[in-house]
Amino acid sequence: MKLSLPDFLQARVLVVGDVMLDRYWHGGASRISPEAPVPVVGVKNQEDRPGGAANVALNIAALGGKAVLMGLTGGDEAEQALRERLQAAGVDSHFHAVEGHPTITKLRVIAHQQQLIRLDFEQRFREQDSAALLEQAKPALTGAGVLLISDYDKGALQHVPELIAAARQLSLPIVADPKGKDFAKYRGATLITPNMSEFEGVVGTVQTEQELVDKGLALLEELDLQALLITRSEKGMTLLRRGCAELHFPAQAREVYDVTGAGDTVISVLATALAAGTDLPHAVALANTAAGIVVGKLGTASVSAPELRRAIQRQQGGGRGVVSAEQLLIALEDARAHGEKVVFTNGCFDILHAGHVTYLEDARALGDRLVVAINDDDSVRRLKGSGRPVNSVDRRMAVLAGLVAVDWVVSFSEDTPEALLEKVRPEILVKGGDYSEDQVVGGEFVKAYGGVVKVLSHVENCSTTAIVNKIKQDR
Structure with missing residues (x-):
């Protein structure tokens, strides 16, 4: 398959899901604490990056697409930090603040390019909070090229079946990054993108390639999906579609540094390419290439259109x-x-x-x-x-x-x-x-x-x- 970049500037993607802030404390660790057998990190600087659905939206904007982001936050300092970084990247953010809840924050302590510990600040959102997000998102479906559902099982998407139904009424393509062991809530989506662990959590252990295909096709029929993309780490990706032969995409990463946010990159590139008019196999190939780039970066990261174009040129021998x-x-x-x-x-x-x-x-x-x-x-x-x-x-x-x-x-x-x-x-x-x-x-x-x-x-x-x-x- 000969790859080329679509016109991402024409893509408009509505992202609805669990937004969070990825916070990094960087410093050196040269001694062990006298209080406990743990390293002492002298924090030198702090870095904040959008995470979860916010990272998905950031990836879309990095490609040049128009991202509209909707999610639940806590109306606190973390939300402000998140909003500022998204605004700077050109993401159109619409948060529903829930009083008494923290904006989901994941704090990672990094020393000598190694993650030592992660601290999570979060509280699951309630059903009524999710209902409010649904009502906010429905009008935004009009004018979008693709609906992207980014589920981290934090409570923002308890009404996702109603959101999918509303998008289908508008004939809007729906791609979802699923979470949990019950995929029934994504019934009727155009495409879902589970990783291998998530896939086996729903269909059971997979021993052979043929078993993967058979169980995947059965899941397509059961959930009324048009396609299923299984991301398989070092084994690449497998795309299954009704009435079509399976497609396998080998992993592109030369050196895996950090897989944080790789799933976000896959679905964001995939959705943006579809919104720009690319066919599904081509969009998956682009997403696979982008995943190979992002795992070579530390922490939650995005891939720009120039980076993706250069990677495509390397693959196709077009560097010089x-x-x-x-x-x-x-x-x-x-x-x-x-x-x-x-x-x-x-x-x-x-x-x-x-x-x-x-x-x-x-x-x-x-x-x-x-x-x-x-x-x-x-x-x-x-x-x-x-x-x-x-x-x-x-x-x-x-x-x-x-x-x-x-x-x-x-x-x-x-x-x-x-x-x-x-x-x-x-x-x-x-x-x-x-x-x-x-x-x-x-x-x-x-x-x-x-x-x-x-x-x-x-x-x-x-x-x-x-x-x-x-x-x-x-x-």
Whole structure:
């Protein structure tokens, strides 16, 4: 499956569930307490991050989607900290404060990159609190692209069947991250995403792959679901759908650092991709890739669209090398999202020699990424004559792509690269030879949008024409 990022900016997701604050105390631990056999942590700083359904909404916003978040809080200092961080991330939060209840807070003490202890501050919400949240959420269903239910079994979703029924009346896709051993409350959802432990807690122990598929399909029928996504840790994910063969997605993580919030990332990417118009298998593949990123981070974390795009490029071998114009533009969008400066140069590069190599290394040193655009064979013949090029365009591109200094090589069919320049819009345009800046093709265009034009000198006594002439003389 060839992956690509959908337009997450078009996605609007309503998130309803158990919101919480993940609080981290960081410090050093160099001695044991004289009072008990426990380490003494000298707290140096505090970090607050949205957790639970709030982390789901944060992930959606990090992708560029529009997240509307609804949940129950305590109207306390923790709620204020939560609201401020969500607002800063662009999440539209609507909390129902319950007097006498704390905002659910999980305090983790971290020393030397290791979690030593977790302290939970919480009190289960009552049925009437959940009913109030339901009435608040129903009007917000209109205009949403997907309803995302984030259940941590803290009491906010005791009326989830009514919420699902209301969403179905509007033909709204419903994805749910379930909790507990009774999945009946999610009946009628489009998709639920239990992990393996949660799945076995409902259907019983699974011994084989076929048993997993059989029990999963039976659960689909029992709960009137359209799909079931089972997340399986190091075994990846399995997607089951009615009338379709099962799909297995291998785990993408290179190194697992912390699985905190990984489930939130999976369902947020999945829901945002669906809201952006992506089909379900593609959305699951994106979520699987995102999970591989987030488990490499410490604590509750989110994945941005540029991070996801770069991971996709790594998987598909698109990090550098020979590319089409369309592939180049995607790669450049990612590079710029990471603050990288793009350098552009062009030429025939028929017979690569020491002068070319030095020139390209000097060009690359001016920025972070170097694009080399080369004339195709027909345009070289028009410029150099019928005996050229000596090497075909595919061979010239392959040789250039092998140079450390070169990030991407792309060809163009016109005599000049002006049409390509208009699409690439490099920060720096470089040309070699005895030119002045105003003689560089495309230079005026680049300067017009604030770019820079540089002319680099050639290495003496190095030219393709001289090499070709010498070969002819030596025959």
